[in-house]
Amino acid sequence: GTLDALLPGIKQIADPDQRDKAYQGEAELTYDTDRKVGCRWKVPSADATDRLSVDLERVVSYDNTVSDDDQARQLFEQKETAADLPVPSGTPSANTQSDSADASPSGSPSGSPSPTGSPSGSPSAPTASNSPSGAMAPELQPRTLSGLGDEAYLDDKLGSSGGAAAQRTVTVVFRTSNVVVTIQYEEQPMAAGAAPDSKEMQDRAQNLAAKLDDALGS
Template identity: 65%
Template sequence: MQRKAYVPGVAALLAALLAGCTGGSGDGGPTDDANPGDAGTASPAAEPGRYRTLPEPCDAPGQSTLDELLPGIRQISDPDQREKAYEGEATLTYDTDRKVGCRWKVDSQDATDHLLIDFERVVSYDNAVSDDTQAEQLFAEKEAAAHLPEPTATESAVSGSTPAGGASDAPSDSPSPSGSSSPSASASAAPTELRPRVLEDLGDEAFLDDELSSSGSTAKQRTVTVAFRTSNVIVTIEYAEQPAAIGVVPDSQEMQDRAQKLASQLADSLSD
């Protein structure tokens, strides 16, 4: 008799447990699967950038390139000092996975030359924004900060860029009579093909800036900047020269050609 009373009790308990696991609330309230329609509708994460690492900037230019950009380096008589000059000096950075750079400074009998190479790998922390899109936005801000002059009608009709290593019979720009060092003053004095401008056929987008400083009674320093973006990496080259003699103006065409040639080499190395 006890056995017959026990079995129905167990069956009732099991039925209650099963009802609690599979049944919903009687008043139509939420269950464990409260939003079944949302399953599989999350937006996919944006594509990561092409580059996950950065090259070693101090090894980026070859010795022959440094000989061309920094003529005084071959005039260093001490072998150890010359070797140290070729090595350059790494710029301070707190995350070598995201930003690295190297700089060189070499004095010669005629001038002091400076070179800076900077690599920045852009990473977006917004799942809806790709690394490339984030890099494109940062590059646009960088170009806007350069205050490039408006392209002329001729530049708008064609590319507006000077091929690296190309020749031009136009003379370099000279300081304005007032001695102004503003970018607009320097740009307006420069021949059209040497003006600061957007460059074609270099990375995904690129520009060149050329500024001649006014240092009062001291020698004028010219700084040529070439910046370009390839996917999520932004590369910046700053090449500056200050002659030893007052009144001597660094040649714009020559410096632009050298900087663009280096930029092309760096772009090719990133593509490998």
Template identity: 50%
Template sequence: MQRKAYVPGLALLVALVSGCSAASGTDSSATDSKAGDTKAAPAPPGKYRTLPEPCRAVSKSVLKGMLPGAAALPEADAAKEYAGTADLTYDTDRRVGCRWKDETAEGVRRLTVDFERVVSYDPAVSDDDTAKALYGKKETAANLPAPQSSAPVPSGSATPSTSGSPAPGTPSATPSGSPAAAGTPSSPSPSTGTGGAGLQPRRLSGLGDAAFLNEVSSPLGSDAGTEAGRRTVSVVFRTSNAIVTIEYTAQSAASAAVPDSKELQEQAQALAGKLVEQFSE
């Protein structure tokens, strides 16, 4: 029987070629696998992981100014009023609130604070962007006046009339203290308040990342015994992924005038300034 010739060099060459092919296929598969596994990095989390305790967030010195009737109460009753009442919540890391009520012969004052920590459930959207969108909805719902344009007047355009009557096509000015816009019959209209100019609902600067103030008032009704004057000032601000809402309401007794707008707005804004400092710590 004839035997086939065995060529050592040829066998070695075949083995080397087979090994290189196998190695080349392995590297290619690994490269393709790594390329297919590439994923976008998740959006960064928000700055805040917890929230302050709301009833302790407002200092006693601030409460004394906003709840004037408590000073005339017995010490134990005053302490109870200053302590406030916490809102019922099932997740204190997501939303908490506190409220206070102060009654005097002149009327009732109520103060509420609400802290919300916004969390995005979409890994591609950051907590801050989610909070920004939620804050934007609140601002839109407040129906604030549009920012005034500061564009320069084109050269050659007509100058305002100085004869005491408005130039043709110029809208007449709104009388001081009149509502900024008419509301629906079932709800009170935003009011510029008793202080006149500068107290209308507006955006605020220097308070967190964004802030606005809104005000709603209802005057004494035709039957003063059934409806008292009421004014509510709201300040809302956003800082990173936290949204803070303050509501300060003063309702006068039937024989009293509607509480002063300037006083309520100043106190609400002062409190907002104190709270934003706590979130900045």
């Protein structure tokens, strides 16, 4: 199921007992399991080593003037600020498009070659997410997410390879009521110079987040 997609190496483990142990992962050490629980997995495969961590924290406010939900919102905002997500570029581009639309009568002849540019550019988009240089398609940039909990964001970072395989880390954090969930998914390819596919990793992490969100009853 979900773990098989995130950790493909599990299915490659021949010994049933070792495979079961790999599925179980390793519990995160905590002094208060009523408030915080977590689990970690590290599974190598023929192509890469995958690491996954899932942490759930039930936030409790000890200030009578601050609700549990508000306290959790503050924790989420701290995490989002620390992630330093890029500012969405949609608004400026929209203004640019409206300006060009106003100028369309005089600009339409010169703009006609642009359709020929789009086919040549479109094949490069999928490879951008897989490029060791760190280039990323706009829709895969770190961003806030809608439809997941009360608020959510996704971060995606590609480590410097230095000639070796580059490690990619995808993080999804969301808040549902007073529960903050953090998913961190890492992949390190075996082949030198390779880089994990950004879209594939983001899809897997978001799929897990959606299942956890459903389980929390949001």
